[in-house]
Amino acid sequence: MTDTSLLLGKDIWHARLYTGEWQAGTLPPAEVIEPATGAPLGPLALADAELVCRSAADASRAQPAWYAMPYEARAKVLRTAAVLAEAHFEELVDWLVKESGSTRNKAAFEASVTIKLLHECSGLPSRSQGEVLPSTPGRLSLARRRPLGVIGVISPFNFPLYLAMRAVAPALAMGNAVVLKPDPRTAVCGGLVIARLFELAGVPRGVLHVLPGGADAGAALTSAPHVAMIQFTGSTGAGRKVGEAAARNLKKASLELGGKNSLIVLDDADLDIAVANAAWGAYLHQGQICMATGRILVQRPIYARFLDRLVAKAKTLAAGDPARSDAALGPLINAQQRDHAYRIVQAAQQAGATLEAGGGYEGLFFQPTVLGGVQPDNPAFREEIFGPVAVVVPFDSDDDAIRMANDTEYGLSAAIISRDVGRAIRLGEQLRTGLLHINDQTVNDEVVNPFGGVGASGNGSSIGGPANWEEFTQWQWMTVKGEAPLYPL
Numbered sequence: 001m002t003d004t005s006l007l008l009g010k011d012i013w014h015a016r017l018y019t020g021e022w023q024a025g026t027l028p029p030a031e032v033i034e035p036a037t038g039a040p041l042g043p044l045a046l047a048d049a050e051l052v053c054r055s056a057a058d059a060s061r062a063q064p065a066w067y068a069m070p071y072e073a074r075a076k077v078l079r080t081a082a083v084l085a086e087a088h089f090e091e092l093v094d095w096l097v098k099e100s101g102s103t104r105n106k107a108a109f110e111a112s113v114t115i116k117l118l119h120e121c122s123g124l125p126s127r128s129q130g131e132v133l134p135s136t137p138g139r140l141s142l143a144r145r146r147p148l149g150v151i152g153v154i155s156p157f158n159f160p161l162y163l164a165m166r167a168v169a170p171a172l173a174m175g176n177a178v179v180l181k182p183d184p185r186t187a188v189c190g191g192l193v194i195a196r197l198f199e200l201a202g203v204p205r206g207v208l209h210v211l212p213g214g215a216d217a218g219a220a221l222t223s224a225p226h227v228a229m230i231q232f233t234g235s236t237g238a239g240r241k242v243g244e245a246a247a248r249n250l251k252k253a254s255l256e257l258g259g260k261n262s263l264i265v266l267d268d269a270d271l272d273i274a275v276a277n278a279a280w281g282a283y284l285h286q287g288q289i290c291m292a293t294g295r296i297l298v299q300r301p302i303y304a305r306f307l308d309r310l311v312a313k314a315k316t317l318a319a320g321d322p323a324r325s326d327a328a329l330g331p332l333i334n335a336q337q338r339d340h341a342y343r344i345v346q347a348a349q350q351a352g353a354t355l356e357a358g359g360g361y362e363g364l365f366f367q368p369t370v371l372g373g374v375q376p377d378n379p380a381f382r383e384e385i386f387g388p389v390a391v392v393v394p395f396d397s398d399d400d401a402i403r404m405a406n407d408t409e410y411g412l413s414a415a416i417i418s419r420d421v422g423r424a425i426r427l428g429e430q431l432r433t434g435l436l437h438i439n440d441q442t443v444n445d446e447v448v449n450p451f452g453g454v455g456a457s458g459n460g461s462s463i464g465g466p467a468n469w470e471e472f473t474q475w476q477w478m479t480v481k482g483e484a485p486l487y488p489l
């Protein structure tokens with residue numbers, strides 16, 4: 001029987017994906033797993049490459065009518081999706097907690113920013129779509145922004161709802177159709193929930209497809225002839241492959257990739273505040289965040305005291321089942337991710353780092369870990385860990401901090417803590433990152449800001465706020481004359 005109080009009852013999503021209707025997948029179903037317990041949550045429909053291509057073709061047929069709708073009608077779909085998400089807030093939070101291992105606070109934050117994003121995007125259709133250009137007398141010359149057509153969105157597991165929605169919502173608002181391929185580990189909260197919100201909000205059939213699948217389905221999207229652009233969020237390794245395929249197929253590609261982000265603590269910082277920032281940046285969502293504080297660079301005069309307090313703090317934080325406790329940390333997403341973090345913690349010690357706290361795990365629950373005395377040749381200094389590991393590095397001068405923070409192929413986020421804002425700004429000016437925060441830690445997103453990295457953290461694209469216009473539209477130059485001229489040839 002249908003439970004009408006739920007956004008996504010199991011009669012809707014069990015073994016079904018969304019192509020404008022809820023239908024069976026084209027591969028044997030997978031199982032949705034609760035990482036904290038290993039319990040199955042229900043069968044997940046999966047799409048193969050052929051279905052991905054069929055959906056892209058279907059979306060390209062549906063897109064022109066969607067773009068031709070009155071702008072108020074498109075705005076209303078986005079607004080209604082926001083209102084529905086508000087009404088089902090607790091259900092969204094529950095899914096994020098169970099399926100992605102989020103703590104309740106992280107899940108509530110993610111659901112809230114997603115709602116804010118939907119409201120923001122509902123304002124896009126009514127904004128100015130371009131400019132009037134100077135031209136020869138009697139000629140009207142316009143630069144106008146038009147949708148690209150079909151946008152393929154490939155999204156990751158860590159902030160599954162928000163990171164998929166931050167592409168889906170603005171792309172739809174600007175008149176594109178979307179084929180979303182969420183990560184199969186979080187395909188309900190990062191995909192099927194989104195399909196259901198927009199279905200109930202009245203998105204026309206065919207304009208949105210949500211196809212859970214693995215790398216093969218993602219690769220199919222990057223070569224599907226009807227897809228004009230790929231918006232990819234995930235690892236740098238997979239992003240390179242997506243970028244290569246998109247270039248070969250002449251698709252626009254927006255790549256939001258990994259990071260190894262420095263938090264620089266200067267010698268005049270308030271120690272308790274600096275420690276609170278470092279712990280938040282390193283441990284939030286078990287460190288599984290692209291902007292996670294991957295290095296904590298601490299100036300030598302306060303290094304020992306900072307380390308002591310961070311260790312004390314780490315020892316007060318426990319990892320536990322977020323659905324059944326109020327533990328500060330939840331589980332890692334799977335054993336592969338846990339083993340990756342554990343391998344780096346072991347290698348770091350062999351390379352000379354000291355294990356100051358944690359370092360072990362039980363099941364997928366990784367202890368909040370502190371590594372001290374880390375040097376630039378240490379794997380913990382270089383590799384993205386994506387686990388709850390605080391990597392603490394001493395430095396001497398401001399120039400040393402700049403050199404160390406820039407000593408990475410990545411360039412996503414950086415942060416500086418100091419009572420001397422002028423000094424912090426001077427230092428920050430020399431950091432090579434897409435996001436820079438003075439007197440804060442590295443994990444920040446307010447929805448209305450452009451978000452993107454440099455170097456191996458992206459391909460120069462940004463998403464969010466003012467950047468969405470560049471991201472999800474394409475310029476058309478259009479001129480109008482009262483009469484066609486008589487050319488002299």
Ligand code: NAD
Pocket residue numbers: 154155156157158159163181182183184213214215216217218219222233234235236238239241242256257258259289290291384386412453457
């Ligand atoms: P991942 O690259 O393994 O997977 C991300 C998505 O890409 C998934 O949907 C996956 O199925 C798909 N995919 C994998 N290989 C593919 C291929 N060859 N072609 C097409 N699609 C493919 O990433 P992950 O390990 O699950 O996520 C963590 C990574 O994502 C970290 O490196 C993190 O820093 C990064 N990330 C970046 C941002 C950002 O905004 N910059 C945000 C969140 C996560």
